[in-house]
Amino acid sequence: MIIGLSNTAFEYKGTIQDIIWLFYPGAELVAEDKGDFLLQLNLSQEVEFNLWAEAQLYVNGASLAQREEGHPLIPAEVPNELKRLARMAVYKILVSYSGTTPSPWGIMTGIRPTKVVHRLLDLGWSKQNVENYLLDKYALRPDKTQLITSVTEIQRPLLLSKKQAKKLVGVYIGIPFCPSRCLYCSFPSYSIKRHRDMVDPFLKALLQEIQVIGETLRSQGLLVQSIYLGGGTPTSLNCEQLQSLLEAIQLSLKDDSTIEMTVEGGRPDTLNEDVFALLANAGVNRLSINPQSMNQKTLDIIGRAHTVEDIYRSVETARNYKFPTLNMDLIIGLPGETVQDVARTMESILQLKPENLTVHALALKRASNLKQRLAEFPLLQAEEAVAMWQETARGATALGQHPYYMYRQKQMVGNLENIGYALPGHECIYNIQMIEERQTIIGLGVGAGSKWMDPDTWTLVNEYNAKDPRQYVERLDEYIERKLHHIRELSTKQ
Template sequence: MIKVIFHDEDICRNIFEFIRTQLPSYENKKDMEISIRDNINYLEILISSKEINKTILVKKVEDKRELKFNIKRELYKNLYNYFDNEDPWGILTGVRPVKLVLSLLEKNSIEKTKEILKNYYLLNDDSINLCLDIAKTELSYLYPVNRNRYSLYIHIPFCPTKCSYCSFLTLDNNKKNTKIYTDYLIEELKYYSQFVKNPPHTVYIGGGTPTSIDIKELEEIIRTVNIYYKKPLEFTVECGRPDTINKEILLMLKEMGVNRISINPQSMNNKTLKNIGRSHSVEDILLSYDIAKKIGFESINMDLILGLPGESVEDVNYSLNKVISLDPENITIHTLSLKNGSDLYKNKNFSNCNDIDEMLKLTKSLTKKNDYIPYYMYRQKRMLGNGENIGYSKVSKESIYNMVMMEEKETILGFGMCSTSKFYYPEKNKILKTMNYRNLKDYINKNNKVSKSKYINDFKF
């Protein structure tokens, strides 16, 4: 167990997450206490465990964010020899490393940015080069920043079954629930259309599994977008689960103007699919993909997860080669994140996968060899091996929505329960957020027509 003692709870949480990431063996199996004494000009940090007894000093600064980094930097330097694995991400624990790199590049040369990442944030060369490669791709899509450009995110909280690694809130997938939800979602979409005159940059319908609801309900949602918001440059629907896809649904999506879809295997190993609660087979994946390819979608994404229970490096190698042989435009590689609320985490049905580094190196090598470039990336808490999630694409087939969502350089209007709207003020480099209700009863009975109204009139969409 890791315990952090200090009068500032925000700093305590920040340090705890950093230490837990670097020393996962202490979280449940060992004890460590980090006690911080606040003196006039510095913080005295005492680290105590069975193996470690150290005292380090950190100079106090007024800027709280910089103080957090200073504490983590000194902890990193003093505890590095005790880390469970070599960490390529230094003291960065945030979700969006490339967002940081983009902000640095706005003010510095590439060489200066590299220097800051290496000496201040302590990233290794591979992580620095990965971030810079992704930033280079994203620059052409995100800049120049347009204050009045916006995208739509539409949330469908239904799935045929819940995967063991998933912590998302999903509803019972019955006709009554999906019909009620769809009606209120469409009402919300129609209401906010009065605030926009121009078509959205992108539209993304995610979940959950959007294709798990009735085809007519999904079609009506898309029709509402097309009528009230007009055609975007990119329109994505997560088909996700192959057991929810058929020719009729895919033809409808194509005819309604959807030009990008996701078909997400997670693994091309039938035993693994069964173990994680996916009610489909590898054969279902291949059939669904074949139908989608013949129908002619401009871009198809396929997801894989590294570190699933029981999977080896050889299993990952097989899955990735199988997916690459299908030649999708996008491949997204996730490192398993052990999320609170997931069955996998609750049942402790996982191990701290020691092969994650090798799996990540393999995926980077194979994607590069087959002409896929990394175009966006993010990180999460409790990722095995402190890894990362990377989206790869064929040249000029990048998902615009994924980039604007992750780097927060554009307003995103969120619709449906659990969705978040992000309003981007470039003049202040600031994001203001509003969230919709997180359960069906509140979403239906309370007024979602006010959640986004607080900020939407600041823009000329």
């Protein structure tokens, strides 16, 4: 489909494109009066911050119009409020024209919908007023409104104050190797068998980055609250390599303020008694064993080199080492799976009783093999995805868990969300701080992103290390120097 945009509408193309694509996925937007229909958009600011946006839709000689009025919560937010009004006007006119409401999230197409709620709570709003605002100003469905307000209610006591955020940071360490690449994966991930020659140079560079950054943090009086080893699959390293990494973390990054250390064991085929012993001795207190599905046919399709029995074995062994928190990840919408398959997966998860459960809705990414094989593995219809989501939500409730963090991605099946559940007291601190962006997160290793937070304004700068191990090694000095600058800058805020 081709949709013509008026000059003003085209100026706001970046603002309204996601809304249009909710109704017409992938529609081509052109700055001229051509296409299946024409969309006009006018916006204005009047006296005392009274704002309005009006959308007009012209189709086959007929027209529809929708006007939205509002005002910013604070004067500095005039541009953002104009964008919200534009999105709402376009959304409502397309609902009227199409007769459908394609997303339970209304005009909230961003990654972090909970940030809106935290901002309103910071202004002293009550939970009820926040819910009413979301229903009215963002067109959220009531169940999604209740979901994000309940999530933020759990998060509030765990967020840092501005004073704490000037002192405490989180650290993410990216290990770019896996036993094999999963069909849906879009992360920086390299088969450790095919790229074994990369591992030692990468690890040498990573240990240097850990040492220099750790020493600088301490010299500047900054403390590490949480450490997260992700990837890839960190436990795909051999025991000698893994031990050297864990020792470097212990020596350079951990301190008395480090209350959480997560390792993505991820793939059960990388876990054995020796690996569990190393992790336990290093003080890992949150371990992820991520099956994604407990159906063998699905594991085979997505390229997993382990069995369902391996998952049970790994969890049993992990329990023997008494890791305080066990997390398990699932994905709904995997190729070939049905609602019944997801129900069977949840029956298995209920037997394993993890303290954390993270449920992802499959997102179609350009860098994934799945994107190239859609003819082979067509995506689910929205109704099936929602039914799967409901199965996982029921399972989490049966485990006594509550939703404690969430985020959304582009092209998710069913326009759903990724959601983390936890038993009380087992919420992942790193996940909350990273998603809500109320803390500096320092990314070390391949593909690792850093979020440099200004605690006075809650504004941030995002920076990334290279996704290729060779480029990471070659540019290491640049990455280190950049981080040292930001660390020194953060220390001046204390």
